[in-house]
Amino acid sequence: MLLSNTFVLGASAGVFNSGDILFTIAMFAILLFLVKKLAWGPLMGIMKQREEHIANEIESAEQSRAEAKKLLEEQRNLLKEARTEAQILIENAKKQGDLQREEIITLARTEADRMKESAKLEIEQQKEQAVSAIRDQVASLSVLIASKVIEKELSVEDQEKLINEYIQEGGR
Template sequence: MLTSSFVLGSAEAAHKAINAGDAVFQLVMFLILLALLKKFAWGPLMGIMKQREDHIANEINEAENNRVEAQKLLDEQRNLLKEARQEAQNLIENAKKQGDVQRDEIIKTARAESDRLKEQAKIEIEQQKENAVAAIREQVASLSVLIASKVIEKELNAKDQEKLINEYIQEAGEDR
């Protein structure tokens, strides 16, 4: 029994020594594996993650720059639209003013033409009136001569003279 316990004791000790040796071996292997993983897996993985992080940061910066550029363009377009509206309003106002000036000129010209036509009509009326008066005077003179010649031919009383004047006036009216 003693031998068996000694064998058991040495086997246990050997087993424990093997376990410690195995543990050291496993620890060394783990460290080597860890170094290999760090070099071949963790390093590239972290590089890829860093690239991805940089890529995402660049995308965010680019998106922010695009947003700022778009806002700037939008503000510029709004300003251009505002200027165009103001310019259109100015053109409309200028057109209205020009239309008012032209209207006033047309009215002034029409009034001047109307006044000229009135004056010309007055002159024509005055000439026609003078012509009519001259024609009446001529007729009165020829009637007077005619009446005088008739009176000379015969002596008339007032009644006959009035009758004779009325006849000659009627004749003169029919000649016209």
């Protein structure tokens, strides 16, 4: 029997007490108001700030991703342009090299032709000088032979001997 009495300690035995109910409802309302003002409001404010922060971070990440994609595309375009310019520069350098090679070959041929003509002229001048020197010697020898012939009349043997002597003298 003792057990049945312990369960009933806080309440009246079957009596309806409206003051306790109103007091409990009032306390519950006050407690609900205080929780709303002191805990729920700040907690919801923190949750709202956290939500906004996360939304801003997501938006910032999306913007960064879009910007990175844009920069990547720009870099690809710049790289493509640089490759094209490099190819053009290489082609221009090859063309310029070919032109310079042709110019050098032309100049070398011109110089070779000039040197050949100069050598021909020099050879011709040397030939003219040699012919002139031979003519002078032949003329001297002729005059010398004629003067010797006039001085004395020679026999055929003497003439041959004299001619051979003059030829030997002229060869020196």
